[in-house]
Amino acid sequence: MNHEILCRPMASVVRLLLDAGERITCEVGAMxxxxxxxSVDSSTAMKGRPGGLLAGVKRxxxxxxxxxxxxxxxxxxxxxxxxxxxxGDIVHxxxxxxxxxxxxxxxxxxxxxxxxDATWQxxxxxxxxxESAFWIRAQGQxxxxxxxxxxIYEVNVDGQYTVDTGHIVAFEDSLQFEITSAGASLxxxxxxxxxxxxxxRGQGRLYCQSHNPNTFGSLLGPxxxxx
Amino acid sequence: MSVWDIQTEFAAGVxxxxxxxxxxxxxxxxxASGLVAQTANGQRFxxxxxxxxxxxxxxxxxxxxxxxxxxxxxxxxEERGFPAALELHAGVMLSEQLAGLFSTARRGRRVRxxxxxxxxxxxxxxxxxxxxAILQMGRAAVMTLPVSVDQKIGDVAAVSLQQGxxxxxxxxxxxxxxxxxxxxxxxxxxxGLEFQISIVDSPDVNAVCLPGGRIxxxxxxxxxxxxxxxxxxxxxxxxxxxTLRHGLQSAVRSTGVIVAAELLIGDAGGLVAVIxxxxxxxxxxxxxxxxxxxxDAEGVRMLHAAAVDPLALASFFERLKEQPQQQLPRVINWLxxxxxxxxxxxxxxxxxxxxxxxxxxxxxxxxxxLKQSLQE
Numbered sequence: 168m169n170h171e172i173l174c175r176p177m178a179s180v181v182r183l184l185l186d187a188g189e190r191i192t193c194e195v196g197a198m199x200x201x202x203x204x205x206s207v208d209s210s211t212a213m214k215g216r217p218g219g220l221l222a223g224v225k226r227x228x229x230x231x232x233x234x235x236x237x238x239x240x241x242x243x244x245x246x247x248x249x250x251x252x253x254x255g256d257i258v259h260x261x262x263x264x265x266x267x268x269x270x271x272x273x274x275x276x277x278x279x280x281x282x283x284d285a286t287w288q289x290x291x292x293x294x295x296x297x298e299s300a301f302w303i304r305a306q307g308q309x310x311x312x313x314x315x316x317x318x319i320y321e322v323n324v325d326g327q328y329t330v331d332t333g334h335i336v337a338f339e340d341s342l343q344f345e346i347t348s349a350g351a352s353l354x355x356x357x358x359x360x361x362x363x364x365x366x367x368r369g370q371g372r373l374y375c376q377s378h379n380p381n382t383f384g385s386l387l388g389p390x391x392x393x394x
Numbered sequence: 395m396s397v398w399d400i401q402t403e404f405a406a407g408v409x410x411x412x413x414x415x416x417x418x419x420x421x422x423x424x425x426a427s428g429l430v431a432q433t434a435n436g437q438r439f440x441x442x443x444x445x446x447x448x449x450x451x452x453x454x455x456x457x458x459x460x461x462x463x464x465x466x467x468x469x470x471x472e473e474r475g476f477p478a479a480l481e482l483h484a485g486v487m488l489s490e491q492l493a494g495l496f497s498t499a500r501r502g503r504r505v506r507x508x509x510x511x512x513x514x515x516x517x518x519x520x521x522x523x524x525x526x527a528i529l530q531m532g533r534a535a536v537m538t539l540p541v542s543v544d545q546k547i548g549d550v551a552a553v554s555l556q557q558g559x560x561x562x563x564x565x566x567x568x569x570x571x572x573x574x575x576x577x578x579x580x581x582x583x584x585x586g587l588e589f590q591i592s593i594v595d596s597p598d599v600n601a602v603c604l605p606g607g608r609i610x611x612x613x614x615x616x617x618x619x620x621x622x623x624x625x626x627x628x629x630x631x632x633x634x635x636x637t638l639r640h641g642l643q644s645a646v647r648s649t650g651v652i653v654a655a656e657l658l659i660g661d662a663g664g665l666v667a668v669i670x671x672x673x674x675x676x677x678x679x680x681x682x683x684x685x686x687x688x689x690d691a692e693g694v695r696m697l698h699a700a701a702v703d704p705l706a707l708a709s710f711f712e713r714l715k716e717q718p719q720q721q722l723p724r725v726i727n728w729l730x731x732x733x734x735x736x737x738x739x740x741x742x743x744x745x746x747x748x749x750x751x752x753x754x755x756x757x758x759x760x761x762x763x764l765k766q767s768l769q770e
Contacts, residue, residue: 341470342453343452
């Protein structure tokens with residue numbers, strides 16, 4: 168399967184080229200356009216992987232959809248274009264074992280050898296991380312496409328790295344993060360406008376997004392007319 | 395457990411510049427002199443036990459990272475049996491590091507569990523306490539509001555209270571009632587209230603004084619009372635609800651914590667809006683037992699100050715209590731909101747006994763004319 172990410176970073180679309188028999192699973196509503204030799208079916212679990220109704224419900228709590236769409240190429244050289252709901256970037260991650268933890272709504276698509284499951288991030292992180300209470304855990308070996316609000320930047324952490332709440336897209340399971348104040352004093356951090364931040368420790372890859380969808384929503388919301 | 399029962403091969407991962415992307419999955423084995431990691435494409439990595447630097451972390455907090463001194467190679471594993479296998483094969487070379495790591499992790503877990511165990515009930519208790527504190531302070535803040543707020547709320551409530559009822563406009567009924575109120579009103583605890591009366595043609599033995607001073611007297615009360623002093627007794631009690639602002643406090647209680655919080659910052663707009671939206675007098679004329687007791691005491695004080703015999707209120711209660719059973723449904727309207735009247739009669743008598751000597755004067759109203767007009 169070949170891929171090309173177009174129109175980066177604010178209106179990214181991923182163009183996939185699938186060979187006969189190749190399959191990709193993506194979030195509901197992500198398909199922009201496709202060749203006629205692709206078949207589509209929906210289910211609550213990855214093809215050939217355990218899951219079901221409960222997996223679908225858990226995924227909903229993480230900000231994703233109850234259903235997943237599976238695209239399978241029936242002939243060679245089939246093209247599929249995918250884009251996320253929010254305007255922003257797309258990044259490709261190759262998972263070679265282990266797992267990738269993805270913030271709710273940032274998972275766009277993954278190949279068939281990858282399992283997608285929702286995982287609880289803990290009470291403190293659920294309340295203060297600025298992300299969903301549940302994360303998506305992607306496990307296995309294969310390709311994953313992630314999306315963001317704004318541009319995505321990638322960091323190879325070795326030691327410590329700090330990200331503002333609401334700016335995490337995904338991180339490898341070899342990283343650990345905690346919610347902490349941006350400065351030495353919590354009150355000082357709050358007054359400085361930074362407040363709480365996510366501090367990562369360990370070694371691994373981290374994807375961050377340049378913009379915070381919640382901040383954008385709270386700026387835009389008051390200007391919208393009530394329906 | 396013997397050494398033969400210990401698992402020696404584990405699913406793991408490698409961080410190294412020599413693998414594509416810097417990270418890949420591997421299997422790791424604990425051998426006699428060190429760790430050997432083998433990737434799927436046959437790359438082999440070795441870390442000698444005596445150069446290992448261990449670290450615990452990862453998203454789960456249980457991933458064990460084994461590094462060389464310059465951090466150019468890391469083998470990491472999350473499997474449960476890996477630390478034990480490592481300790482068994484490396485022996486004293488790593489036992490101190492492993493013990494330190496796991497005791498720190500255990501201590502951290504204990505602290506977190508303790509915080510959760512103690513913190514959760516404390517947090518819940520704090521939230522419940524805050525909720526009631528705001529409600530309580532909101533009710534207290536009612537006393538600082540201007541009287542115009544009482545009047546606005548009273549106007550709204552009066553519409554729903556008098557909806558569909560017929561008003562009695564006979565001056566022979568209205569005038570004596572207004573005279574009774576005029577005798578009491580100079581002694582009201584809250585200045586600025588304008589006590590206006592209206593009489594509803596209903597057999598219910600009832601009277602209501604809404605916030606702001608609007609008084610609604612039901613015909614049944616005037617029929618049940620034997621003297622003007624008894625009417626004065628009931629009205630003093632009802633007027634006390636308005637002067638002590640019980641209606642506003644009840645409204646705050648029934649409208650919730652947000653309105654109470656608004657009152658604390660001096661904004662009564664929410665309270666008025668909620669009452670207007672509810673459009674019901676029930677929200678502000680449903681008093682607690684403590685409020686009834688307070689109103690009895692305040693009523694007695696007003697009667698005494700106005701030189702009207704306060705025992706008239708107690709005698710009215712006593713007579714209502716002795717009403718025949720078949721008449722009770724009519725009486726029940728007032729009594730149902732005023733429970734335990736034996737206790738109240740006793741409390742009124744006890745309070746009267748403590749009052750300074752007072753020369754009580756009868757109410758100079760045309761009581762016979764009122765009674766006659768009611769019969770007509």
